[in-house]
Amino acid sequence: MxxxxxxxxxxxxxxxIVLLFFKEQVRIQRILTVIGLSASIAFACTLIMKVKQDGIQTLTLGSWPAPFGITMVSDMFSVLLVTSTLVITLFVVIYSFSSIGEERERFFYYPAILFMITGVNGAFTTGDIFNMFVFFEVLLIASYLLIVLGGEKRQLRESIKYILVNVISSAFFVITVAYLYSIVGTLNMADIGQKIADIGQPGIISVIGILMLLVFGIKAGIFPLYFWMPGSYAAPPVPILALFGALLTKVGVYAITRTYTLFFVHDLAFTHTILMVLALLTIVAGCIGALAYFDLKQIIIYNILIAIGVILFGVSQMNEAGMQGAVFYLIHDMLIKGALFLIIGIMIYVTGTSNLREMGGLIKTHASLGWLFLIAAFGLAGIPPLSGFVGKLLIVQGGFEHGQIFGTIVILASSLVVLLSVIRIFIYAFWGEPVPLQPTNRKTYKHMMFPAVILVALSVLYGVGTEWIFPYVSDAAHVLLDPSSYINAVLKE
Amino acid sequence: MKKNNVILQTTAKVTFFIIFLFSIHIFFAGHFAPGGGFVGGLLTTGAIVLLLLAFDLETVKATLPFNFTVVIGVGLLLSLGTAAGSILFNVPFFTHAFAHFELPLFGDTELHTAMIFDSGVYLVVVGAAITIIQSIGGDE
Incomplete structure (x- = not known):
């Protein structure tokens, strides 16, 4: 195999593809989507075991020799991300059954999600920089459909912004890859890494490094480039928001991590300092946004920014603790953001508004929702033993080991802001005088709770079971810090 | 706006088949010479667009009663199936196979599995392009 x-x-x-044939039969679409995702998860788990046992898996498509054909590479980092992507998608899809509405389901909602997952997993797995561009396009085109699906006024307005920003960033991506190709003469990522090591990263390669940061930064939403994100992500319904928030930004983070550990590792003082400064500014911007808004969606969206800053800060340290922390925190953040978006989706469904000022006293009518939210909020802020703690601890350790006292203090302070921003939601929405609610369907509520509970439970397990998960995370960080193992696995000599 | 389109319509009926046959030729030429599923598909689309210009959406829909979304699906399945066939033989994905066959009429012919993949591409291009044109053109 x-x-x-x-x-x-x-x-x-x-x-x-199969779903395209069942446009009108929503039931069949739902069943097939769940079967497809479950099967993918099973294979992804097998793949984790295989990578753990036999090391990095590579395959060059069409039986071409390695630097010439398109190579697909599964190291521990990518396979962990692939698995968490599939798991989150499965639960978001189950959540969609009762919340997205049949109108959208009949207009290629499930096929669009599956095409997007194809793109996301492809971008995580590919070992060819141009192929990564192709998979980015696959996931972006599917996301264009998802963001505009339903055709509400706000969606149409925001989707124009979203498409424009992403088309421009894709154009920059191709230009950057062309620059890179004209210098190193190869597109295979392992080969590029080796060639750059051979020529010792002259200035032009650093320029390309910054261009890549620009391209992937637009996708990930780092500091000056996140301007489009809060507006565009808030436009589509919650399940789509959950997918975008949990997965799409993380593809950008993955791409930055991969290129900044495999390609641009010979002038750390320049490239990685810029990365670190931008990461810290992203955290500050995210903190301001998370405290400034009274809109549930906006608060959590700005929390994405904070998380991205924290992860990239860990990456920029380039030491073992920082990298392990970044990998651990990345997966934690995918799980917990997915869960949080689903929970605020339920809150919006119950109260009929996303404005915190119009909520109150939900704990009296929806106690389980309140406690679920509190657990997820603590997990997000990183209160031990929940999952955010270990990742942040390692990142902080990495920061201090690298001597970045100031940056590390910013990370620590940001945890407090994160905690404050989510506890504010808890206080405003769950405490206080109950606001009269429109009657909602209790059965729908239960159906929506189910995937949210499981995702929160998974994130708790992820935190409590750190002892078992840590070997995998440590493997992933090891490959990132030692590019030669990646290069040798692909080029096999 | 009612116009007399007899010349356009008569020419279009003939030209359609010429373009269509040429697109098939381009499609088959694709393996060793410039051409292939993508270009062939675009040419076929061009022929259908000519019919759309000469007649109208309803006539063309009645003449070519396909659901073009399904055409995209069939094309994708064909392409993915060809590429995934390599999984059965435990060789890397996308590995293609070819052999020489003595065919009546054609003589010694080289047959490729890449051909099946390309016909998938052809169907996807035709399906997608026509779906786009129909939904934009059908919008009042």
Missing amino acids: INLLLFPIIIPFFFA
Whole structure:
């Protein structure tokens, strides 16, 4: 089974195609989507075991020799991200059954999600920089459909912004890849890493490094480039917001991490200082936004920014603790952001508004929702033993080891702001005088609770079970810090 | 606006088949010479667009009664199926196979699995382009 590493990409793609034939039969679409995602998860878990046992898996498509064909590479970092992507998507899809509405379901909602997952998993797995661009396009085009699906006025306005920003960033991506190709003469990422090591990263390569930061930064939403994100992400319904917030920004973070650990590692004082400064500014911007808004969606969206800053700060330290922390925190953040978005989706469904000022006293009528939110909020802020703690601890350790006292203090302070911003939601929405609620369907509420509870439970397990998960995270960080193991696995000599 | 389109319509009926046959030729030429599924598909789309210009949306829909979304699906399945066939033989994805066959009429012919993949591309291009044109053109 040398093709095993492709299964998490091919299976969602296959099911997306099959769904095209069942446009009107919503029931069949739902069942097929769940089957497809579950099968993909099973294969992804097998792949984790395989990577753990046999090391990095590579496959060069079409039986071409390695630097010439398109290589797909599964190291621990990418396979962990692939698995968490699939798990989150499965629960968001289950959540969609009762919340997205049949109108959207009949207009290619599930195929769009599966095509997007194909793109996301492909971008995580590919070992070819141009192929990464292609998979970015696959996920972006599917996300264009998802953001505009439903055609509400606000969605149409925001989707124009979203498409424009992403088309421009894609154009920059191609230009950057072309620059890079004209200098190193190869597109294979392992080969690029080796060639840059050979020529010792002259200034022009650092320029390309900054260009890549620009391209992926627009996608990830780092400091000056996040301007489009709060508006665009708030436009579509909550399940789509959850997918975008939990997955799409993380693809950008993955791409930055990969290129900044494999390519641009010979002038750390320049490239990684810029990365660190931008990461810290992202945290500050996110903190301001998270405290400034009274809108549930906006608060959590700005929390995405904070998390991205924290992860990239960990990456920029380039030491073992920082990198392990970044990997651990990245997966934690995918799980917890997915869960939080689903929970605020339920709160919006119950109260009929996303404005915190118009909520109150929910704990009296929806106690379980309140406690679920509190657990997720504590997890997000990183209160031990929940999952945010270990990642942040390692990142902070990495920061101090690297001597970045000031930056590390910013990270620590940001945790307090995160806690404050989510506790504010808890206080405003769950405490106080109950606001009269429109009657809502209790059964729908239960159906929506189910995936949210499981995602929160998974994130708690992820935190409590750190002892078992840590070897995998440590493997992932090891490959990131030691590019030669990646390069040797691909080029095999 | 009612216009007399006899010349355009008569020419279009003939030209459609010429363009269509040429697109098939381009499609088959694709393996060793410039051409292939994408270009062939675009040419076929061009032929159908000519019909759309000469007649109208309803006539063309009645003449070519396909659901073009399904055409996209069939095309994708064909392409993915060809690429995934390599999984059965445990060789890397996308590995293609070819052999020489003695065919009646054609003589010694080289047959490729890449051809099946390309016909998938052809169907996807035709399906997608026509779906776009129909939904934009059908919008009042």
